[in-house]
Amino acid sequence: MTPDPTTEGPSIDVLHQQAGNVVALIDKRVVVFARTQALTLAALEAAELAVRLAASSANQDRPGGALAIVPADAGLSRNELLDRQRQLIAAARTRKHVWVAFCAHGTGPQVTVMRAVIRMFLLGQRNMKMFDTPAEAVRWLAERVRLEPNAFSKHVDQLRKG
Numbered sequence: 001m002t003p004d005p006t007t008e009g010p011s012i013d014v015l016h017q018q019a020g021n022v023v024a025l026i027d028k029r030v031v032v033f034a035r036t037q038a039l040t041l042a043a044l045e046a047a048e049l050a051v052r053l054a055a056s057s058a059n060q061d062r063p064g065g066a067l068a069i070v071p072a073d074a075g076l077s078r079n080e081l082l083d084r085q086r087q088l089i090a091a092a093r094t095r096k097h098v099w100v101a102f103c104a105h106g107t108g109p110q111v112t113v114m115r116a117v118i119r120m121f122l123l124g125q126r127n128m129k130m131f132d133t134p135a136e137a138v139r140w141l142a143e144r145v146r147l148e149p150n151a152f153s154k155h156v157d158q159l160r161k162g
Contacts, residue, residue: 010147012155016046020074022159023047026152029054030145031066034160038075044084051088056096058097065145066092066101069134069160070114072106089121092128100128103137134160 010027017023020037023046031050035043051066058064077085092100102122104114115130122128131137138156144148 010155012150014159015050017045017162018042022162023050024155024159025050025053026155027147029057029062029064030141030147030152032069032159033066034069034156035074036090038070039077039081039085041081044081044088048084048088055092055095055098058095060097063097063099063145064095064099066139067101067103067137067156069103069105069137069156071112072104072108072114073093074110076110076113086121089128093125094157095127098127099141100125101137102128102130102142103132104130105132105133141159 010030013025013028015023015025019040019042021040021043022033023037023043024032025054026032031047031054033043033050035045054066082119089100092098102118104111104118118130122130129137129140134156135153138153139149142152
């Protein structure tokens with residue numbers, strides 16, 4: 001996706017969009033990962049790259065961030081991908097100027113399991129938080145990475161719609 005130069009707001013670089021998974025970099029420093037289907041290896045690899053890019057430039061004046069949005073019916077990650085997900089989250093923990101918002105939304109047993117797994121990752125983390133709705137996650141992260149909330153929200157909505 002190429003940003004429209006006639007509109008204001010941060011740039012969007014889509015790194016992966018396939019099989020119900022999207023990974024994008026907003027303003028070269030905030031990763032958006034959203035999925036509506038099972039996590040794919042290609043999406044996870046794109047997320048790893050995006051996190052490295054965002055984290056490498058994060059500083060006090062321009063904090064970096066990541067937003068992960070997964071609905072209840074997206075399916076659980078395959079076991080072989082879980083270790084890599086854990087490593088990705090662990091890497092974000094060590095970054096001083098990187099904020100991470102997770103959103104597992106909806107109802108049912110799958111979302112309950114997803115939230116339990118995410119809570120384990122978040123124990124003791126001041127820079128990571130879980131939310132029940134995408135809007136709450138977007139608002140919290142926008143404030144921390146100093147992006148205009150309405151523009152950031154529009155970008156996230158656009159990415160989630162495909």
